[in-house]
Structures are given as structure tokens and as C-alpha cells.
Amino acid sequence: MTSRFVSLDTYDVRFPTSQHLDGSDAMNPDPDYSAAYVVLRTDSTEVGEGTEGHGFAFTIGRGNEVQTAAIHALRPYLVGRLVKEVLDDLGGLWRELVHDSQLRWLGPEKGVMHMAISAVVNALWDLKAKRAGLPLWQLLGSMTPEELVDLVDFRYLTDALTREEALEILRAGAQGRAERIATLLEQGYPGYATSPGWLGYADEKLRRLCREAVDEGFTQIKLKVGADLEDDLRRMRIAREVCGPDVRIAVDANQRWDVGTAVEWVRALAPYQPWWVEEPTSPDDVVGHAEIARRIAPIPVATGEHVQNRVVFKQLLQLDAVSFVQLDAARVAGVNENIAILLLAAKFGVPVCPHAGGVGLCELVQHLSMFDYVAVSRSMDDRVIEYVDHLHEHFTDPVQLRGGRYLAPLAPGFSSTMRAESRARYAYPDGPIWNPTNTP
Template identity: 30%
Template sequence: MRSESYSHTQQNNIHLASIETFILRFPLATPVRTSFGVMPARPAVFVRVTDRDGISGWGEAWCNFPACAAEYRQALITEVLSPLACKHIFPSPQALFASLSQQTAVLTLQSGDHGPMAQAIAAIDIAVWDMCARKAGQPLWRYLGGSQDTVTSYASGINPTGSEELIRQKIAEGYNAFKMKVGFDSEQDYHSVSMLREIIGHDRRLMLDANQGWSPQDALASVLRLAEFSPLWIEEPLRADSTPQTWRELAEGSPIPLAAGENIAGHNAFCQAMDNFGLRVIQPDIAKWGGLSGVLALLPEIKRRQLQYCPHYLGGGIGLLASAHLLAASDMPDGMLEVDANPNPLRHALCGPLAHPVQGVVALGDAAGLGIEPDIDAIKDRLAG
């Protein structure tokens, strides 16, 4: 990223007039399985901010679990955050993000709602960045300071069983990298990963995601066994709250690089994890913590430590597209964007060019902001039909 990035944001004061929220759900014919539970539907909380000049921007909050998560994030945005965000004039998106975080800090401690509040703030932050880029007439990746618009994507969310047809479909669509869920029965994990490697061959990249499903002992045994399939990384092989020593010991014994970040929140927490966990791949999720402002500030820390930035994402198309713009702006050529392989019109209808990779690569283009104008009513009609 260019060192002069973001100076233009100081020239456009942010004075919000309204914040609207929209909840949509897409029921899944084949639920997504993880080591900790099953997702029977794909929910989304989309946010539209509009300033006093009538310019709008779009964001999204993480809300996958539990089933009532979407409604709760919506209530936090509408009842708690909207009055705070619309009350003052802010010199930049970062200033608005900092203000919302500071003004809700004690409330968050009192209620224990660290995750939901962070996700609600993240949605507003993403929307404000989109609004500012639209107002400047620039694509978000350029407004964020990037110099090129391409990102490499990979197909994610692949279930351990019954995924053969989906994998072949994604190969036909242009994907060259795939990530499978593990963390189940040891034999099932082995045979599932063997199946994936056999279908994709040895020229395509393979990654694994254990979703915090292993004990330290099981994690080491599993990575040693699965290493024969040459995974690029193993994601969350341990619980996110495992001690730094536990992470380091696994990293030292694992032939597979360790990845984590979707369940880390806060700049200091990320820096401590990067310094103490032995991670090689860092995976913040802009819809779970930080929005664009928080993760943007992490990028120099990731680059300085020579780690790989591969944003986590498992939601609708707005947050996915924002993740892609931030990855493009990072100017880290080894980064890869996670794209859920499972059917989801809440993603597909709103992710613009990400729906059509060419050899795994997507060009985001020069349209202002995120480059899309969501038609929520049309998506609702499609879901109803």
C-alpha cells in the first residue's frame, strides 16, 4: 500500500443521516458441517448507511451462529449504534470506528457481548468505507491505497462427505485451490482429504480447516498423518483460546503451516498471536471484528512479520466483496481470498466479479466503492420463489 494512503479521507467529513438494516436467510439443501455444529441456513445482516448528501454505502455483519444472531446484530445496530454514529461528524472512517468502539466499551464489558458488538460495529464501518469511496468516485481497493485490482480466490466450506460433485463443479468454474473441513473422526478426515487430493490432482492447492476441533494431542497426530497430502495450511487446529505455549509446541512439531485469525479480536490480540503462536497464515474476518478500519491497521504488522494474509470470510456477498477489495489494497501477492463453495444467492448475487474467477484470479474493476448496488427486494423475491 502507498504510504500516502487515506489522506484523502480527512478531506471528506462523515455526517450520517441514517443507518438501515436488512435480514435475509437462504435455507440450505445440504447443510454446512463443522466440528462444532451444523449450519442449516445461510443468514445475512446487510447494512446501508446514508450521509446528509444522500450518498449511501453497504456493509455486512457476521451472524452465522446461533440461529437468532442476525436479529440480535440488527437490534444492536438499530438501537445502540445508529444513534451514536449519526450524532456526530467524523473526519474519517477510522475516527467513526474508534468512536463507536470507545463509546460502547463499558457497555460491552457490562453485557459480555464482545463479539456481537464488534460485528455490528464492523458492518457500519464497512458501509462507511464503501460510501466514502463512492463519494470520491474511486473503487474501494484504490481508495484504500491499493495499486492493483486483482485477487486470487479459493473454494472453501467443502464438507467432508458428499462433496465430490461440488469439487468438480468448482474446478470447472475456474478454481485452483480448495479448503476442506476436518476435525471429525480421524479415519473420516484421512479419507476425505485423500478424496479431495485425488480429484483436484497435485497441481492445485489444498488447505484444511479443523474449526478448533482437536485437543493438542489429537492435533499433532492429525497434522502428522495428513501432511502426506501436502496442505498449504491447517486452519484452527486448536481452540482459539489455547495458550501461546500450546500453539508454539504444535507449530514446532507440525509439518503443515498453522493458520488462524477469524476468532481473534483486537489489534493487540492479533499482534500477540502473530508473535507468540507460531502462525504462518493470518486470517482476520472484517465482518467479525474490526471492519475495514481495524484490519487495515493490521496489514503493516502482518507484512512486517513476513506472514501470509488470507482473509477469513463465510457470509454474504457484501462482506466478501469488501474483503476482496482490502486484500487487493494490501498489495500482498501471496494472499488468497476465501469464497464459500456452497450455493448461496445472498453471496452469489452480491459478490460481483468474484462469482467468475479465471484460473482462480478475479479483477475487481474500476466501479466506485464496492462496485455493486444491491437490490434487496429482488433478492427477497428470488428467495421466496
């Protein structure tokens, strides 16, 4: 009861993924998947109780040191405080961090500083779930509607979603929870495979990976597009040939287009029946997304991995600009803000299909989708979690898929803990991977 936070330690961890073009797309040709990683340590010694919370912001290489510095700047907000007091009011802690009157100038609520808050908030949730002995999705799924809305900051949302409306959604969501938990534990949650479609892969590799994805049981895959239309048409044709007419093939332009180009490009791809078009233009352009959605209908638009906060998601929904909400676990300010986004999506009846193309993101978002199913939307229809099959080995509780479905994680926490060996080995710039003269 009297344990306190004793440190907030940060780690700059980078994986040299650019060497194999894993993760390559039209805007990100050579990413080095990285984590600005944080460990919150406590002086707790009670047996069986979690003593550390782990979280991270995902980046793709250069600048990860800036992201790490931003997380470090949050140190004074936690170190020395009582663990129980903080964890008992994570809504309050969220407001304290996000609305800090000086820090907010660096956003507000966007970019490096907001992602830093994400890392810390998620680490707190990891700790809270470990102490509760539950996986995060189940901890959230056990909370009352009142407890859940207290986590949400309705500032700037009330023209689209009030606290009372959120309570109604959650009260409806409380019914039948036990059955849905049983379903999840038995059947898991559908995933889709992005790994086949990175832009840097040769056609033969694309063909092979598409076939493998279908063989593994995935009913949806995704191709990166947007660099060259002829290439995209050829790759889309290959994917459609291999996958057949029934597998859903989403395409992802990673913000490459202006509004006019997006409309032309998607119309050219239409004969191959793209399931959705992801990030057709700037993630900041809600008006542009709405215009694109109107002009390429009935092909739906998806976006979210770079949407900076709940206020932009609100507008995308208000303008009918998106048919799929692709929240990211570590860009908006962590679990609390993602609960707000799940509630907004539920209010507008739009499915949430989280972004997970990055190190550790699959591990995180599975908890959010499963909570959504248990307590918010109550549906898995047209809902899928992105799956990318790399870097999972660096986590102590990696995602597990079977037949193209995510198995519900059972270990206490947020699945956010990276192995200490990986943290050391890929430490930048001094870990042995980056500086081979340093052997462990």
C-alpha cells in the same frame, strides 16, 4: 457539504442454506448464512454522490436478531451528524465507537458489539468510496501513509508495531503502486475454492467439485475436517487423487480439537500433504496454536476468521503461532482494524489469506487483499482469497472470478450492497422465504 446522516436502518436477513448442507463443517453442521445488515442513509442530493452506505455482520442463523439489535444501538452515534465530518476522520469515528466508555463493557473489542461496529464502520467506508467514485481497494490505495496510519488505533499494539514502523511499511508500499494497480487490473488476484469440501457432502459430490475446481483454474482448494478421522483420511485421499500432487489442499478443523488431538490428527493427515491446517483449536488459544504449530511443523497453521481483534492477531504473530493470517472483513471492527492487521502481518512477514466463507464476505475481503498488494505487503506470493460459490447473486456488485482469480472490482464502494429484493425476500421472520404466506 452540509449533508447529514438521517437514518441507520437495520435488517435481519437469513438464507436457508442448511437445507443443502452448504457451509457444513465439524462445528457448524447446519448453518443458515445470515446478515445483520445496515444501511446508513444521508440527505445528500448532489448528483453522482453516494447517498447510502451499506454494511453487515455475517452470522450463521440463530442470534442474528441479537446482532441486528447491537447494530441498532449505534444509531445515536451517527444520525444527525455531518457526513463529511465523519468521513473525513474515520480514525476518530472508529475510536469513538470502539472505546465508548459504556459500550466497551460489552466486549471489550469482541463478539456481538465489536461485529456491530464492524458493520457500521464498513458501511461508512462503502459510502466514502462511493462518494469518491472508486472501489474501496483503490480508494485506500490512493491514500498517503500518514492518512492510513491515522486510521489505525495503536493501543495495545506498540510492543509489536509502532506508528513509526507502520509508516515505514507504508512508505515502502507507496513505491511502485501504479505498476501493481496495473497488474491487478490485468491479472486479478488468486483465489482458492472452499466449495468442494463442506463436510456434509457425499464422496461423489466431493470428487466432482474437486475436479471442477481444478478445471476452473484454482490452484488451491480446502477440505473441512475434524469430525471423524477415517472420513477425513478417505476424503483427503479422494481430493488428492482428483487434484493431483500440484494443487494445494488446505484442511480446516473449525476449532474442533484440543491441542493434543490436533497434533495427532494432523500427523495422520500429513501423508496427503495438507497445505495448511486451519483453526485447529479455539481461536482464543494463542498459546495452544503456538504449541500445535511447533509440534506439526513444517505443516503450517492458519487462523483468523474467529480471531476477535488485532490484539489476538498480534499475539499469534509474536508467538510464531500462525503462518497465514486469515482476517475476516466483518468480525474485527471493520476496515480500520483490518489495516492494523495487514500492517502487523507485514511487520512479521506473514501472508494474509482472508476468510470468506459466508454471505457477502468474498465481496468484502477482495478489497482488503488488493489494498494489501497495492500498498502494504506488495506481494501475491502464497496469498489467496477464499472463494465460496454461493449467494453472490444477492449483491449488486458480485465478485467475478476468471481462471481461479478474483478480478479487481471496478464499481465505486465496498461491494457490500445487497439487492433490495433479496433483503425483502429473505427478511427474517416475515419475508416470503421464511413465512410463505407473505408473498411480496
